[in-house]
Amino acid sequence: MLKWTRAHRIAAKFIRYASEQPLRLISKTLPSLEVGSCWTCYPVTIEALWSASDRKSERDSRRCLAMANKKELRVYNSMTQQKEVFRPAGEGKVGMYVCGVTAYDFSHLGHGRAAVAFDVLYRYLLHLGYEVIYVRNFTDVDDKIIRRANETGENPLDLSNRFCQEYLTDMADLQCLPPTHQPRVSDHMEQIKDMITQIIDNDCGYVVDGDVFFAVDKISNYGCLSGQKLENQRAGERVAVDSRKRNPADFALWKAAKPGEPSWESSWGLGRPGWHIECSAMSAHYLSFKFDIHGGGIDLIFPHHENEIAQSRAACQESCVSHWMHNGHVTNNNEKMSKSLGNFFTIRQITERYHPLALRHFLISAHYRSPLNYSVLQLESASEAVYYIYQTLQDCEDTLSSFREATPSEGTEPKGKTVRVLPDADKCIKGLRKDFHDKMVDDLNTSHVLTDSAAVERQGIDQG
Numbered sequence: 178m179l180k181w182t183r184a185h186r187i188a189a190k191f192i193r194y195a196s197e198q199p200l201r202l203i204s205k206t207l208p209s210l211e212v213g214s215c216w217t218c219y220p221v222t223i224e225a226l227w228s229a230s231d232r233k234s235e236r237d238s239r240r241c242l243a244m245a246n247k248k249e250l251r252v253y254n255s256m257t258q259q260k261e262v263f264r265p266a267g268e269g270k271v272g273m274y275v276c277g278v279t280a281y282d283f284s285h286l287g288h289g290r291a292a293v294a295f296d297v298l299y300r301y302l303l304h305l306g307y308e309v310i311y312v313r314n315f316t317d318v319d320d321k322i323i324r325r326a327n328e329t330g331e332n333p334l335d336l337s338n339r340f341c342q343e344y345l346t347d348m349a350d351l352q353c354l355p356p357t358h359q360p361r362v363s364d365h366m367e368q369i370k371d372m373i374t375q376i377i378d379n380d381c382g383y384v385v386d387g388d389v390f391f392a393v394d395k396i397s398n399y400g401c402l403s404g405q406k407l408e409n410q411r412a413g414e415r416v417a418v419d420s421r422k423r424n425p426a427d428f429a430l431w432k433a434a435k436p437g438e439p440s441w442e443s444s445w446g447l448g449r450p451g452w453h454i455e456c457s458a459m460s461a462h463y464l465s466f467k468f469d470i471h472g473g474g475i476d477l478i479f480p481h482h483e484n485e486i487a488q489s490r491a492a493c494q495e496s497c498v499s500h501w502m503h504n505g506h507v508t509n510n511n512e513k514m515s516k517s518l519g520n521f522f523t524i525r526q527i528t529e530r531y532h533p534l535a536l537r538h539f540l541i542s543a544h545y546r547s548p549l550n551y552s553v554l555q556l557e558s559a560s561e562a563v564y565y566i567y568q569t570l571q572d573c574e575d576t577l578s579s580f581r582e583a584t585p586s587e588g589t590e591p592k593g594k595t596v597r598v599l600p601d602a603d604k605c606i607k608g609l610r611k612d613f614h615d616k617m618v619d620d621l622n623t624s625h626v627l628t629d630s631a632a633v634e635r636q637g638i639d640q641g
């Protein structure tokens with residue numbers, strides 16, 4: 178039977194918040210997700226029991242957990258459009274670059290989804306024992322930032338710095354681990370200019386009046402990621418084509434300075450980088466021209482990632498990303514949630530009403546590649562799910578605490594050995610663990626993991 182007084186106590190802490198509650202204060206009272214915990218309930222039902230029974234073997238087998246299950250991690254590669262076995266180039270090491278946000282406003286649910294999707298991947302790779310260099314950039318020099326700064330009368334770099342900080346606050350709330358590097362464009366002008374120079378030297382870029390354009394015709398496999406054919410691109414239909422471009426599909430690597438805009442010295446005159454070049458330059462700087470995973474939202478496939486591939490190959494022929502991974506949109510009434518349609522919610526708007534872990538739960542409730550439709554009902558049920566999870570955690574804690582109290586003090590046997598796990602429970606835990614890995618190695622199927630573990634928790638609570 179459920180003990181309602183305790184349930185209410187947990188509910189008051191973890192479930193949905195009245196707006197007057199000091200959210201950040203309360204969120205600190207939540208146990209943090211451990212590195213290996215790929216989704217919210219992981220530390221609860223499985224890890225809590227695991228830690229009691231099996232700490233040593235867990236440590237030993239981490240690297241080959243998936244292999245031990247006789248399955249290797251498979252991820253969907255947008256380049257080949259199929260699931261592939263994930264094999265990093267370096268033994269035990271992974272280089273991963275994910276496109277971050279353009280910092281000129283609060284981030285919306287779409288940004289939250291990308292961040293959480295790749296956080297799940299990052300945590301899972303770490304859990305499998307890989308050393309991961311995870312790079313996620315901030316675009317802090319961009320037309321949108323300049324436009325917004327002109328409206329508010331702020332310095333563009335100050336404005337973008339402010340929203341970079343707000344983004345980091347959101348990421349901490351969503352319990353996304355900080356990437357290894359979070360480079361900003363304004364700090365990497367030298368790398369960007371060097372790459373543009375290489376592209377020009379290799380005859381794939383040209384200078385016109387202080388602007389530098391990329392010549393798409395010079396790249397034989399332009400369109401290899403998106404399937405876009407050059408002859409089908411009709412850049413001129415919607416936007417007036419810059420007549421100085423040799424091909425309408427050519428894009429800016431460097432933009433000559435306009436009055437009132439932030440600008441940097443270069444051999445082509447004062448100016449600033451175009452959007453795409455930053456990711457080619459910063460990924461090469463932190464991960465070299467060859468690395469394992471490049472990720473981002475599905476809307477970045479074209480033109481952003483296509484142009485990145487073209488630029489990187491133009492600068493270095495051997496450049497290669499092994500796996501391109503893209504997460505799906507968040508939709509509202511089945512329309513893409515976007516700034517331009519005005520149908521979006523910021524992460525902050527949601528976390529004012531729901532616990533950030535409820536939002537995290539919602540964001541991984543669908544497979545990362547599927548569209549995820551926003552609805553109040555979904556968030557309510559995510560809240561409930563998180564509530565059940567923490568209730569289960571409390572149950573585990575209550576059960577295990579009596580064993581802990583009986584544990585001999587320092588210098589004696591390790592704590593875990595005093596807990597005798599019944600054969601049935603042991604079998605159940607191992608089964609859960611295997612199930613979890615079976616689903617995660619199948620292109621990170623968090624949605625199945627959550628559905629099944631929720632059933633297990635509910636069962637536990639009903640019996641409890």
Ligand SMILES: [Zn+2]
Pocket residue numbers: 275276277456481
């Ligand atoms: Zn990018």
